[in-house]
Amino acid sequence: MLHLRKKTGKAITAEVQTVTPTMGEGIIQIRDLYKSYETAAGLFPVLKGINVGIQPGEFVGIIGKSGSGKSTLINMIAGIDHPTAGHVFVAETSVHNMNESEMSKWRGRNMGIVFQFFQLLPMLTVLENVMLPMDFCNVYAPRERKAKALEMLDMVEMVDHANKLPSAVSGGQQQRAAIARSLANNPPVIVADEPTGNLDSQTAEAVFGLFEMLVNQGKTILMVTHDNSLARRVTRTILLADGELVNEWLLRALPTLSHQQMLKATKGSEPLSFAAGAQIVKENEVNDRFFIITEGFVDIALNKPRGEKVTVNRMGPGEYFGEVELMNGGHAIATITAGELPVKVIAIKRSLFEELLNENRDTKRVVETMVSRRVSENQSARSK
Numbered sequence: 001m002l003h004l005r006k007k008t009g010k011a012i013t014a015e016v017q018t019v020t021p022t023m024g025e026g027i028i029q030i031r032d033l034y035k036s037y038e039t040a041a042g043l044f045p046v047l048k049g050i051n052v053g054i055q056p057g058e059f060v061g062i063i064g065k066s067g068s069g070k071s072t073l074i075n076m077i078a079g080i081d082h083p084t085a086g087h088v089f090v091a092e093t094s095v096h097n098m099n100e101s102e103m104s105k106w107r108g109r110n111m112g113i114v115f116q117f118f119q120l121l122p123m124l125t126v127l128e129n130v131m132l133p134m135d136f137c138n139v140y141a142p143r144e145r146k147a148k149a150l151e152m153l154d155m156v157e158m159v160d161h162a163n164k165l166p167s168a169v170s171g172g173q174q175q176r177a178a179i180a181r182s183l184a185n186n187p188p189v190i191v192a193d194e195p196t197g198n199l200d201s202q203t204a205e206a207v208f209g210l211f212e213m214l215v216n217q218g219k220t221i222l223m224v225t226h227d228n229s230l231a232r233r234v235t236r237t238i239l240l241a242d243g244e245l246v247n248e249w250l251l252r253a254l255p256t257l258s259h260q261q262m263l264k265a266t267k268g269s270e271p272l273s274f275a276a277g278a279q280i281v282k283e284n285e286v287n288d289r290f291f292i293i294t295e296g297f298v299d300i301a302l303n304k305p306r307g308e309k310v311t312v313n314r315m316g317p318g319e320y321f322g323e324v325e326l327m328n329g330g331h332a333i334a335t336i337t338a339g340e341l342p343v344k345v346i347a348i349k350r351s352l353f354e355e356l357l358n359e360n361r362d363t364k365r366v367v368e369t370m371v372s373r374r375v376s377e378n379q380s381a382r383s384k
């Protein structure tokens with residue numbers, strides 16, 4: 001359990017609660033985060049109650065349609081913009097309880113930021129751009145800074161361009177320099193808003209490879225991306241839909257649903273917990289819900305005609321069950337029990353499940369294929 005450093009700064013806006021709860025585990029914790037912008041037409045809500053925790057060493061992709069709130073969320077985490085309500089903790093610090101000067105010092109030491117358009121200062125050389133956050137944060141002694149900056153540039157293969165101005169190098173090279181700059185004070189966390197959005201695919205691949213290397217070295221990285229092939233390669237994906245987070249396991253289980261449908265399913269689902277060994281679905285009894293496993297494992301077992309019980313499968317987070325019954329008449333064809341550890345699931349009622357499949361043919365086809373596969377596996381297991 002990490003403990004929060006005591007901060008005396010006042011809350012930034014009237015709506016931000018002044019009582020700061022203690023932080024849970026994780027290097028980034030976001031609690032009940034809301035952000036609304038004031039517009040001519042009135043308050044425009046952009047983030048509508050975000051809760052998420054990120055563990056050290058995770059490589060998290062943030063995806064979602066244009067306007068869903070990805071940049072707004074990144075800016076809240078980096079302390080670039082302030083929430084209307086809620087809390088962000090990064091590396092044991094409550095980000096929005098600091099004043100501006102504490103905040104910039106803190107950010108320089110704890111968070112590397114990489115933008116889509118690099119944002120190097122045009123009149124400074126590549127090397128000077130990398131040294132700038134070092135001068136600001138005083139992590140390294142002045143005489144060490146140049147060598148450190150060259151070390152960073154070497155890591156991103158930019159040392160040969162150290163004395164050039166940003167305008168004299170390519171976009172991919174500028175982004176690599178920007179990554180070196182983000183690493184200047186060796187921060188534990190890096191946030192990147194579409195870092196490959198302005199690069200061709202080969203250069204994007206090289207930049208993504210750099211992030212993978214940094215994650216392997218122990219950094220925690222959050223990266224907003226529109227690139228689906230890159231989004232599939234991170235260790236965890238979070239999806240924003242209209243300013244809200246979709247359940248991550250639902251995204252894994254039913255990726256062909258539209259973002260709006262995933263959000264509807266997330267909101268319409270009920271989280272349930274089962275003790276180790278508890279029975280969740282019983283063979284031959286009515287099952288009226290669709291279950292997605294979010295934690296732990298379940299065992300699928302059949303009762304054979306002579307009374308023996310055979311375990312045919314084990315499933316874990318992101319896998320689902322209950323669909324066979326919902327699509328084939330309602331009675332369970334197997335018994336499903338929690339494994340040796342407690343199990344958590346989200347459950348979706350029949351009516352919502354049917355509504356989603358009726359709205360989305362692709363998902364219906366995927367689930368039907370799963371049903372026929374499981375029914376035939378079940379039959380062959382019984383006949384053995």
Ligand SMILES: Nc1ncnc2c1ncn2[C@@H]1O[C@H](COP(=O)(O)OP(=O)(O)OP(=O)(O)O)[C@@H](O)[C@H]1O
Nearest residue numbers: 037038039046064065066067068069070071072073
């Ligand atoms: N300063 C602002 N004032 C008013 N509205 C804003 C402001 N900044 C963002 N918005 C609105 O908030 C919503 C979310 O914006 P945000 O930039 O976070 O989306 P995004 O998911 O990053 O989109 P994109 O993929 O296009 O970058 C949008 O509707 C945007 O118009």
Ligand SMILES: [Mg+2]
Nearest residue numbers: 070071072193
């Ligand atoms: Mg954006």
